[in-house]
Amino acid sequence: MAMAVASPISPEHITGLVLAGGRGARMGHVDKGLQLFRGKPLAAHVIERLSGQTGVLAINANRHQSDYAAFNLPVWPDLLPDFPGPLAGLHSGLTHCSTDYLAAAPCDSPLLPRDLVARLAAALIEQRADAAIAVTGEQRHPVFCLLKKTLLPSLTAYLQQDGRKMERWFAAIHTAEVRFDDEAAFSNINTLQELRQLESE
Numbered sequence: 001m002a003m004a005v006a007s008p009i010s011p012e013h014i015t016g017l018v019l020a021g022g023r024g025a026r027m028g029h030v031d032k033g034l035q036l037f038r039g040k041p042l043a044a045h046v047i048e049r050l051s052g053q054t055g056v057l058a059i060n061a062n063r064h065q066s067d068y069a070a071f072n073l074p075v076w077p078d079l080l081p082d083f084p085g086p087l088a089g090l091h092s093g094l095t096h097c098s099t100d101y102l103a104a105a106p107c108d109s110p111l112l113p114r115d116l117v118a119r120l121a122a123a124l125i126e127q128r129a130d131a132a133i134a135v136t137g138e139q140r141h142p143v144f145c146l147l148k149k150t151l152l153p154s155l156t157a158y159l160q161q162d163g164r165k166m167e168r169w170f171a172a173i174h175t176a177e178v179r180f181d182d183e184a185a186f187s188n189i190n191t192l193q194e195l196r197q198l199e200s201e
Contacts, residue, residue, distance in 0.1 A: 007118035008125040014117060015097035016054030018046050019089045019143060020061045020068065020107035021078055031064050032189065033107030042189065045110030047071060053117035054103050058096065060089035085164050086143050087155065094152040106143045108189040119178050120146035129176040136183040142166040144186065 020033035020043055033043035043059065050057060058074040068075045076096045078088040086106070093102045103117045113119070120132040130151055134144035143166070151173065158169050180186070 005115055005118045005122050007121040009101060009121040010055075011053060011117070012055035013099050014054040014101040014103050014121070014146070015093065015099045016050040016057040016117070017076075017089065017093040017097075017102055017104040018043055018050065018057065018059045018073075018107050019086050019104055020059055021086070021089045021092075031061075031067075033059075033061070034064060034067055035189075037110050037189075042110055043068065043071065043107040046105055046107055046112060047073070049110075049112050049114055050103070050105060050117070053114070055099065058093065059107075060092055080159060084159065085166075087159060087164065087166055087169060090145070090147065091152070091155050091159055094147065094149060094155060097149060100149050101146060102149065103146045104143065106188055109144075109186060110189075111185045111187060112144065113180060113182065113185045116144060117146060119180070120144075120176075123176040123178045124148075127174075127176040129174045131170060131173055132176040132178055133170060134186060135177045135179050136181070136186055139183075139186075140167065140177065141186050142170050143188075145170075 034041045037045060058076050059068045061068040061075050062077045065075050076092045079092050080088045090104055105112050124132040124146055130148045132146045134141040154173060163169060
């Protein structure tokens, strides 16, 4: 069993953000974070796994905000109209957070690693990077990321130029890539069929 990585950044200097601001188009436009998985909303699993990895937690949501508020966490909607994607969620998080760092994870990944933030932080510091993202195999997972608060002007400018692709923005900044072995930990659920399949495993 791999030893836990100690974070070089104190958790109280990191705000955790659950990204639940999407349209859920591939799931019939339901709100993914509120779909039940093993008896609890998907977002509740993500909150539980992120809890303790960061000093505070918040949720990025654009619909059903009263339902998300029931988790007793701040709810930060996108500051840009028309659901421009997860980068808009990161933009809202960086704008609102009062810490030096923002860690994010999507609401539809209930098995995310419990050492996600510590490992991202270790790589960010070691490589003197501005951001860190998770990687499994050949697959990058930019929605699992740790960002410096100082990236807000860069992200704002990118979005103002109608930039939407996460990979392109991360490629333009100093980003550390952190390899994880457990691909299942990054399983994200896009359809109700995938939700039922993961639940039965």
